[in-house]
Amino acid sequence: MDSINQGESFKNEIIALDSLPGFQEVPYNPVSGELLSKHLIQLSSWLLAVAAFCIFLFYNQQEDWLTAGIALVAFVIFCFLYFNVWKMQKVYGYCLREKDIIYRRGYIITKTTVISFNRIQHVSISRGILDKLFKIATLKIFTAGGSGSDISIPGLKPELARNLKEALVRKISEDDGGRV
Amino acid sequence: MFWALLFYLLIKQPSEIPLLYVNISFAVILLGVVLYSYFSYRNFQFHIDYSKEEFILRKGVFSSDYLAVPFDKIQQVNFERGILQRIIGVYSLVIDTAGSAAKEVKIKAINREEAEALSEILISRKKEHVKPDSEIEQEAEEKSSWEYRLSLSTLLKIGLSSNFFRGFGLILAFFSTIFNELNNLFNEEKEMLLQAAGKVAVPTGSAFIYGILFLVLLFLSILITVAEVFIKYYNLNLKQTKDRLLLEMGLRTNTRVGLQPRRVQILSITTNPIQQKLDLWEARITLASSRSKKGKNKVNIPGLTGEAASRVKEFLYHRREEITLASYRPHTVDLFRRINISLIPVGLSLVFPLAMAEVNFAEWAVFSSIYLVIITSYNYLMHKSLRLEFSEDFFVKSYGVWDKTVQTSELYKLQAVSVKSPFWYKRRGLVNLIFHTAGGDISFRAVDEEVLKLMNYSLYKVETSNLAWM
Numbered sequence: 001m002d003s004i005n006q007g008e009s010f011k012n013e014i015i016a017l018d019s020l021p022g023f024q025e026v027p028y029n030p031v032s033g034e035l036l037s038k039h040l041i042q043l044s045s046w047l048l049a050v051a052a053f054c055i056f057l058f059y060n061q062q063e064d065w066l067t068a069g070i071a072l073v074a075f076v077i078f079c080f081l082y083f084n085v086w087k088m089q090k091v092y093g094y095c096l097r098e099k100d101i102i103y104r105r106g107y108i109i110t111k112t113t114v115i116s117f118n119r120i121q122h123v124s125i126s127r128g129i130l131d132k133l134f135k136i137a138t139l140k141i142f143t144a145g146g147s148g149s150d151i152s153i154p155g156l157k158p159e160l161a162r163n164l165k166e167a168l169v170r171k172i173s174e175d176d177g178g179r180v
Numbered sequence: 181m182f183w184a185l186l187f188y189l190l191i192k193q194p195s196e197i198p199l200l201y202v203n204i205s206f207a208v209i210l211l212g213v214v215l216y217s218y219f220s221y222r223n224f225q226f227h228i229d230y231s232k233e234e235f236i237l238r239k240g241v242f243s244s245d246y247l248a249v250p251f252d253k254i255q256q257v258n259f260e261r262g263i264l265q266r267i268i269g270v271y272s273l274v275i276d277t278a279g280s281a282a283k284e285v286k287i288k289a290i291n292r293e294e295a296e297a298l299s300e301i302l303i304s305r306k307k308e309h310v311k312p313d314s315e316i317e318q319e320a321e322e323k324s325s326w327e328y329r330l331s332l333s334t335l336l337k338i339g340l341s342s343n344f345f346r347g348f349g350l351i352l353a354f355f356s357t358i359f360n361e362l363n364n365l366f367n368e369e370k371e372m373l374l375q376a377a378g379k380v381a382v383p384t385g386s387a388f389i390y391g392i393l394f395l396v397l398l399f400l401s402i403l404i405t406v407a408e409v410f411i412k413y414y415n416l417n418l419k420q421t422k423d424r425l426l427l428e429m430g431l432r433t434n435t436r437v438g439l440q441p442r443r444v445q446i447l448s449i450t451t452n453p454i455q456q457k458l459d460l461w462e463a464r465i466t467l468a469s470s471r472s473k474k475g476k477n478k479v480n481i482p483g484l485t486g487e488a489a490s491r492v493k494e495f496l497y498h499r500r501e502e503i504t505l506a507s508y509r510p511h512t513v514d515l516f517r518r519i520n521i522s523l524i525p526v527g528l529s530l531v532f533p534l535a536m537a538e539v540n541f542a543e544w545a546v547f548s549s550i551y552l553v554i555i556t557s558y559n560y561l562m563h564k565s566l567r568l569e570f571s572e573d574f575f576v577k578s579y580g581v582w583d584k585t586v587q588t589s590e591l592y593k594l595q596a597v598s599v600k601s602p603f604w605y606k607r608r609g610l611v612n613l614i615f616h617t618a619g620g621d622i623s624f625r626a627v628d629e630e631v632l633k634l635m636n637y638s639l640y641k642v643e644t645s646n647l648a649w650m
Contacts, residue, residue: 017634022632114597121277125245144277169250
């Protein structure tokens with residue numbers, strides 16, 4: 001089995017461990033600022049809906065304290081959500097290395113996923129209505145793992161998304177060529 | 181729901197003016213649906229890109245999806261037919277790639293010739309470096325180098341030493357359905373029956389009745405657990421051939437699986453203190469999941485002796501135990517997280533004494549403290565038992581309070597890795613890890629950031645390997 005040969009060619013694990021390239025310190029490429037606008041629009045339409053509901057309650061409900069309570073809770077939640085959307089924008093980032101792609105997202109809980117090119121199953125680009133409005137696209141990368149291991153990078157310029165997709169597809173087939 | 185509403189309005193015939201509005205709005209909706217269907221039909225386009233060796237699909241009306249599947253990532257091409265499709269005489273062509281069902285590509289209406297032509301192209305282009313299963317199966321029939329059989333006494337031992345909670349749950353589900361049925365049947369007589377029951381139960385002393393009831397339930401749970409073990413694992417026979425493990429078992433439906441080392445994603449070996457004394461180990465093997473083999477991606481082999489278990493492991497993973505490179509345990513914050521979560525039901529149940537007169541506060545306090553003592557000790561033991569180890573080619577997660585499990589997975593078979601750092605972890609320098617395998621995710625919480633070195637190492641193993649992983 002060639003796995004055994006491979007193990008033998010890599011004997012000095014402890015030293016090598018520290019010299020291996022780290023995925024924490026890579027320079028991340030930011031996503032387009034249009035993504036922030038998209039998220040803000042989405043959130044604001046929710047805000048409008050909730051505000052309309054509160055106004056409706058205000059005119060139809062006898063107990064004002066209840067309406068006030070709901071409005072207050074909604075206000076606090078929305079403040080938090082706006083804060084989160086704003087903070088999140090700076091965390092979004094991706095980085096293509098020679099052998100893998102790294103994607104980082106989330107402010108409260110920052111999640112970084114690394115997918116090696118030789119594990120990518122297929123790639124797709126999807127654009128919603130808002131995406132078209134803001135001229136951005138989402139690049140989706142699928143693996144054979146559970147849905148947790150798939151990544152979708154939002155807020156990419158359409159040309160960039162297409163180029164990235166092409167680059168990834170080329171990487172995938174290169175890897176397969178190597179396998180024989 | 182839409183149709184129900186329409187039907188209702190047609191039958192019911194309310195006053196005329198609203199009916200007009202309703203008709204208009206239905207007409208608008210219908211037009212919308214027709215237009216949407218038309219555009220979704222027109223925008224649904226697929227073609228084959230020979231130069232890049234890809235199948236390409238575009239779809240979406242308002243949104244747009246662009247999907248590219250490389251030929252050699254296609255696992256299978258299937259035809260499917262629903263009733264409506266039978267009537268119109270078309271097929272669904274399903275292009276199955278590895279991974280969950282959500283990842284398949286479906287072309288909903290395609291005629292037979294086109295479907296066949298397309299599947300022909302896709303299949304022939306797909307580089308076939310894997311022998312089809314049936315072929316190997318036959319060649320495996322010939323000789324076996326090692327064999328393991330489960331005797332009836334071992335089966336009985338497994339049944340008696342298993343976790344009875346499952347059997348207990350089954351009984352509970354059984355009785356609650358029966359109780360519900362009876363309740364519906366004798367709704368009127370219920371009052372009377374309850375009164376009669378009250379007269380009998382109170383003087384005899386409820387503690388005694390509960391005691392008996394408990395014993396009966398325990399007995400039934402054991403019985404059911406043993407029966408289940410017999411049905412599932414009767415006549416278990418494990419054979420090792422040149423390139424796979426052949427497993428046969430089952431009383432009613434005979435399960436027959438061939439396990440190839442290449443396909444194995446996770447190997448879990450479980451035992452509990454009693455079974456350990458009896459030298460009984462259970463192996464659970466998780467294979468790469470794909471749509472066509474749904475529900476069959478987990479194989480349980482109970483009743484292995486320690487020696488047999490290590491043999492299975494050795495065969496599936498090609499070698500024995502390795503030297504551990506690093507070992508990690510979760511930080512104490514993980515224990516606090518567990519305890520906090522277990523407090524939620526207590527907080528919620530506070531509603532009962534507050535809102536209902538019948539439930540008194542003291543009773544609630546007694547029950548919740550019993551619950552808390554049990555759950556906290558459970559959480560403590562669970563926290564203590566968690567361990568993550570890396571060796572040269574594997575990562576190993578061990579955990580378990582009663583049923584102790586050791587999950588071993590090959591590093592090079594990983595699909596992706598994720599690292600989560602919630603902001604309250606950052607000060608402490610902790611991270612949550614998720615290993616994405618083709619057989620499911622394995623996660624490990626609240627580990628020191630030091631572990632990232634090993635994650636880099638795992639990626640190194642994935643990226644330098646060109647072995648088949650499924």
